[in-house]
Amino acid sequence: MKILILVPDGVGIRNYLYSDLIPELRKNRAKICLYHKVSKAAIQEIEKVHQTSIEHIEISDLKEGFYLKLLRESTAYARLIYFKKVLKNKTILDFWAKKPKSLKLKVFYFFCKIFGTFFSKNYDKLRKHEIKYENKIKTTNAYKKAIEDLKILQPDFILNLHQRSPITTPVILAAQELKIKNSTVIFSWDNIPKGRLICRPDLYFVWSKLMKEQLCLLYKEISPNKVYVVGSPQFDFYKKKELQLTKEAFFKKYNLDIHKKTICFSGDDTLTSPYDQYFLEDLCISLSNFPKNERPQIIFRRCPVDFSDRYDAVLEKYKNDIVVINPDWRVEKSSQETNFTMLYPSYNDISLLVNTCLHSDIVVNLGSTMTHDFAVYNKPCLYLNYNPKKDKNWSVEMIYQFEHFKSMENLDAVGWINNPSDFYPLLKKALNTPDLIATDRKLWLKRIIQHPLEKNSINLANLILEKCTSVS
16 A cells, blocks of 8 residues: 655654654555655655655645635635634634735735635635635646646555645645545644635544544534544654653753753744743843752753744843753755745754753743643643733733633643743742642643554554555
């Protein structure tokens, strides 16, 4: 049997292609082919991890044109309006996040909102225009090329690693035309309410029962028997002993003080947390409240897609308190378009992340999924919950009203830093008595991700193999 894995970008490489998914499939004599839009170096890194060559072919570019893009963006906006009504959550519309600079784009997105508002009035009308987008895709060269490629490759099953990428749509539609079983994962815990499920594959693989319920609630056309709870392989790594360094080795490698408690400050992207550097500085200032012999140190891990210089001044000012351990992600120019960059994580970054979580005592951030990474090792998270600057377009109140945070309702899932003066007492409590803060962190993790964590790759692989057998 042959499994075709759609890799529209480099982000899914860590979560899926470095995991045990490929070895588990191969163990059962499945052939793997990557249908991708990543660099040659990224493919080589995947092959290096699994110590074998992997068949791969590049996905054709999708040139949407004005009408196709108008349909896609209008129906995306309509979805957000619909989700806002169903979920009774006004922050859903914040996921639109369009801030065009040119007059041409401002006019374009203005009409997207007009049409989207009209489409949202009736669910059947919304679906009609989503289907119209799919039918229009079938007239593109990308669709024709996908048909040709699939006839040559002859896969038994297709797995898409990101549900929102437009370039995967022609492939999924071509697979359905050729009667090839196809599927998608839902990439992250907050993705479903964002309204970017581009097309409708045959099967859906989700993190948890909660995610399955939400997917079926928001997309009426998706039957529950097409949605499978398999977890997410990115959590498998935390259970792998071979990735774990001793605390002594890790601290020595990065010049950390073995005698100090350690706080991880994990940065967010500039859209989610535009004033992250002020949070970091407030954290650093609070360290002066600790007695000198009890003063903790900070590991700073920035968001992998944040290449700004906004932290530089704080990092220099507090260089005696902060140890920078940057994510090991690679950025390369596309071979076809010099203005487009390809971003992907190295395999080494997995070890960096695992050991940062394993050997830090707590994590501090603004609403990041890193709280779940730390919860795997039963480490508490402190969420930042105040506004460092006044901004009419952004606030922490808006962030924590996002739908995915409702999953922590009725749980003591994290500690809350509600103003800068909260840093010292909460840090002291979390560092010295971690069992007394965020006591339900493991319960929240179980709501978010299927357990046992180390079985996620195996669950996904077994289900793919089962579906292959059922259609062969």
